[in-house]
Amino acid sequence: MGNKLVTFTDQQLENYQDCTFFTRKEILRVHKRYREVKPDTVPKCMTGNEPVSIRIPLENMEKLSELKENPFRKRICEVFSRDGKGNLSFEDFLDLLSVFSEQAPRDIKVYYAFRIYDFDGDHHIGPEDLDHALRLLTRQELTPEDRQQIIEKVIEEADVDGDGKLSYMEFEHVITRAPDFFSNFHIRM
Structure with missing residues (x-):
């Protein structure tokens, strides 16, 4: 029964499902991937405003295996970042991966x-x-x-x-x- 760590609230997960083309399980996998980029910056639990306020710098995002070979990697990060400079919050990263998913129309x-x-x-x-x-x-x-x-x-x-x-x-x-x-x-x- 125990001490299960809550990464997001149920409401957050529901909202992310409504705004993306991902299931809850995929959203949690995206968070894990996001956290791997800069684990010292991204907490395991993001139940407050952390999904929007914590940003991983562009230079770290460009090194992601999913982006590093793409010649448009910097521009992609700029387009999806709320700051326009390519520094991605979790929600920015989630939007990016959702649009680039096979499920996106x-x-x-x-x-x-x-x-x-x-x-x-x-x-x-x-x-x-x-x-x-x-x-x-x-x-x-x-x-x-x-x-x-x-x-x-x-x-x-x-x-x-x-x-x-x-x-x-x-x-x-x-x-x-x-x-x-x-x-x-x-x-x-």
């Missing part, structure tokens, strides 16, 4: 993919955003001319309204026609 994945590619945060994916993405994806192995050629082709193909940048709707249209995108937009724990 396509429209949620498209929304966050758009935010990740919108490096300057202007609600469009412009030539500068595409250039930044290409540099990350190719580890800067393309010449500026090659990148420019690709950027022009992407905009030519996807920019329906002719404004020189991709709106969310234009991005969504392109992404939903690329089945490989969704099969690669996940993180396994």
